[in-house]
Amino acid sequence: MPGTFSQLYIQIVFAVKGRQSLIAEKWETELYKYITGIITNKNQKLLAINGMPDHIYIFIGLKPSCCLSDLVREIKKASNEFINNKGFLKSKFEWQKGCGAFSYSHSAVDNVILYIQNQKEHHRRRSFKEEYKEFLIKYRIEHKDEYLFDWIE
Template sequence: MKAKHHKGSHSVYSIYLHLVFVTKYRRQIITDDMLQTMSEVFQRVCGANKSTLMELNGEPDHVHLMIDLHPNNNISKLVASLKGASSRVVRKEFEEDVQKVYYSKPVFWSSSYYVASAGGVPLGRIKQYIQNQNGFD
């Protein structure tokens, strides 16, 4: 997949994020049905933030997301929105399953997360490009 460049009123951008969210205490609770529900929630949250969920998959204790990010987003606020909304919906729609693992605590995700930029050219190439620019002779 090739990175897509978007045009804003005063910018051209291509920002892709790889996010990983883990369940609280790394409990193995995520099912295929939960993953489908999370996908719908993540798509809504991304859309509300002018961003796009490009890919989602996971395992019983974590999920991976790839997001095409709009530049006016604060990453930590977007992550909080994604985790908060998905946690609320999953805890409500899968209440019995979640309570078997988390009892009466209103939790689902660990407070930590992984984020990395994705796509584009390797860092060494960008560094070399910058170094090769004409200086201020």
């Protein structure tokens, strides 16, 4: 029987609105499980999820029938509602507009998973801003700094 065969690995990165450190350690696992459910219900394969109080990394195996921007929009919308409905914060939670999406070959999958799993250790040595700009340069993505995330200095 003919079929569609693909190997699409995408790392998604997005930040809390205003780059505020709002994702608390005491409920981040619950948030990650919720996002995992969204991805699974959209028939995509979650490979890794982790983050910091002000941003999140999601690594997926993406099916070609999935529109990445629709998936990210759904993850952000549903997780906003989840966080706000759970009352994790006294104020309203929102993700910043936009995201980063970076593709990888199959040979890089294990390294990307390890990288995402070790985010807290990694960010002791490098800021998110440094890391994100490095991604853009490494992947030769043209950009203007004023269109990047709002950085808290």
